[in-house]
Amino acid sequence: MMIRKVILAVIALGFLTVSCSDDDNPVKTSRLTLNLDGLEALGTDYVYEGWIIVDGSPVSTGTFSSVSFPQIFTVDSEQLEKATTFVLSIEPAVDPDPAPAATKVLAGDFSGDEANVNSNGIVGDFSTSSGKYILATPTDTDDTNEESGVWFLDNSSGSPVAGLNLPALSAGWKYEGWVVFDGTPITTGTFTAVNAADDNAATSMFKGDANNGPAYPGEDYLQNALAGLTFPTDLKGKTIVVSVEPDPDNSPAPFTLKPLAHMVPADAMTHTAIMMGDGPVKSLAGVVSR
Template sequence: MIKKMCLAVLAIGIFATACSNDDGNAPTTATLTLNLDGLEALGSDYVYEGWIIVDGAPVSTGTFSSVSFPQSFIVDASQLQDATTFVLSIEPAIDPDPAPAATKLLAGDFSGNSASVNSNGIVADFSSASGTYILATPTDMDDTNEASGVWFLDNSSGSPVAGLNLPTLQAGWKYEGWTVLNGTPISTGTFTDAGMADDNATSSPFKGSTGNGPGYPGEDYLQNAPSGFTFPTDLRGATIVISVEPSPDNNESPFTLKPLAHMVPNDAMTHTAIAMGSGPVSIISGTVNR
């Protein structure tokens, strides 16, 4: 009898150990796959970083620089299963802050094992964006080069008003105007409020010497031309673009979000309001699967 009891106890112990081993073999990691459309490479000082929101707190899923998709990341299985939302941010490549930066680009809630993510709710919704500009060079006294400047204002009523109808951006983003001359984008300056002068209104290297221009975003291309160009120039035939840029931004080229654009007509008149059209990219989107 004692021998049988010992064997029974031993059997129970083996069974308990087997159950424990089975539990210990449960996977502790899982795969998160990103398939995003429209991202462009960042400057060398910045990377993209994914985050899952677990119990209201962000958990990093890893950083990446390549914009070729799909891309997969190994994350904690239980955290991934409990995640409610995915967020993509832009972070410094060397980042001492473990929290997400203000520059968040994509977000979306999980439904089952996938999340549809886009930039509309976390950057801004550009579906109603519109714009008007004029050709003029108000920062000098020479009236022979008026086609060498672009200003985002509307003077069709006889008095200038803001020419850009743009939504307020979330923290971490700024607007930037561009003139694309012979395939090369040249900035008109950054701004956050279309009803005010842009950030370099007083310090632009391109403007003339007799003033800072009207209190709206814009630029006169009158001096200090980049290599390969001659200022003053003629912007007719060039393309005017409004982009949305991460702030801070170390890339001298326009970011992928470009809600407004327009090719200046070859017969465009100076000091006359010209309407812009929709840009090539007003939303970035994709899917995230767990």
Template sequence: MIKKTFLGLLALSLFAVSCSSDDDSNASTTSNLTLNFQGLEALGSDYVYEGWIIVDGQPVSTGTFSSVTFPQTFPVNSVQLENATTFVLSIEPAVDPDPAPAATKLLAGNFSGNVASVNSDNIVVALGSSLSALGASTGKYILATPTDMDDTNEASGVWFLDNTNAPSVVAGLSLPTLADGWKYEGWVVFDGTPISTGTFTDAESADDNAVTSIFKGDSGNGPGYPGEDYLQNAPTGLTFPTDLKGRTVVISVEPYPDNSTAPFTLKPLAHVVPSDAMNHTVINMGDGPVETLSGSVTRN
């Protein structure tokens, strides 16, 4: 009996050692991936940032985050991290049923040794979009309110068009074509409050709220270019019609679907409407405050 008990305990002991050894050998070894980005802003509550490494042409998640305080470090499978060629940062739903990266890929860069220099320009190299040309964007606009019959409030509307050679009218914005997952949006900043003029992908066509805008007048949708008349239904604290002189006009790049009602970080064009601006006369925009985002990704 003693002999059988001893043999039984010995067998259990050997099994335990064997299982422990197998677990150790099969355990995934991880290495650190450190992200250090400049210029990122917090997203809306329903969205998060997600990092990805490209391994053998396939995306592998490195984890999600919502804080924009850097550096941040994530544990990643050592073999996959060593074999990664590219890093990509995307914007994802906080509750995401799709394991693949969303179309809203913001930063990308190829590894050189253990470091990848990433920025929004490099997306054209890594993923085939056109965000890299944002720095070459130019813009023109006029003050006018074509959606009502009142000619006394012309400084209450902004339209991104060029009527220099009137009656011929052309697009006022020269912008690169964005990749899937992104749209442009116009804004006017009223005493620190940005009010959208509408989202669009084509500067030579009306924007997405041409028909649905609650601010325009009752005489039509306006010209076939992005823009807005601020004539009625003013948000709380504002009065329409108004005078846009002294206000800031902005063009931003927005995730689509959008994560927030506020402007996104990327703003390639901006301009303060001059106090002596003339109605129906072309005004040139300048560079915006953020034309590109950048940072570094280090594996060790």
């Protein structure tokens, strides 16, 4: 009889333990799977963070720094079922703000259990982007080094106009021009408007001392060359790139979105508009499954 009472007591305790466990952890969870293409690692100071939009409000699904996919996250089942949209943002690794940052890189609405996400609507649609540039060095008075500067303008009509045809960017993003010197990209400056001087027009360490240049994005590489380079130089054979950068920027290197690029022809003429081509990455995409 005593043995039977002990067994019954143990069984009762087991039921009690399970019941308490269920009461202490009432939230049911489900898996959210990310399969994303084209993302690059952000470095140590920034991370990617996923969000589901539930009743119009963002709910974090977790942060990550690895760009190997698929990746699986555990999310509140009820919230995940009610979610209408998935958004991916770029956040500081140490983030005092629980809300999503302005820099959102992917988004898409759920249709059933999947959301096809892309960068076109949330960053900008670069499918029809185009550009022109000229080789010139307007920031000094020396006319013998004109192949050492690049300016994103079109002077084909005789008067300069904007050389870049790019969409206005969403908040949290800026454009940046680059020249690739033997595999090393060096900035021409960041900008948001194609018909105005870029952000470093008055502070560039590379420009000449005569003036800040025309009211368009661009750069003269005339002085203060980085290690291994000599300025003035010849940009023929170098690659000109326009990228789309997070703001604030996660890295001094170009971000993965590069809608325009062009290798300067060996026979390029200075002060003559040159057409750019498509860059290597014009959009990012992926599938999010619940």
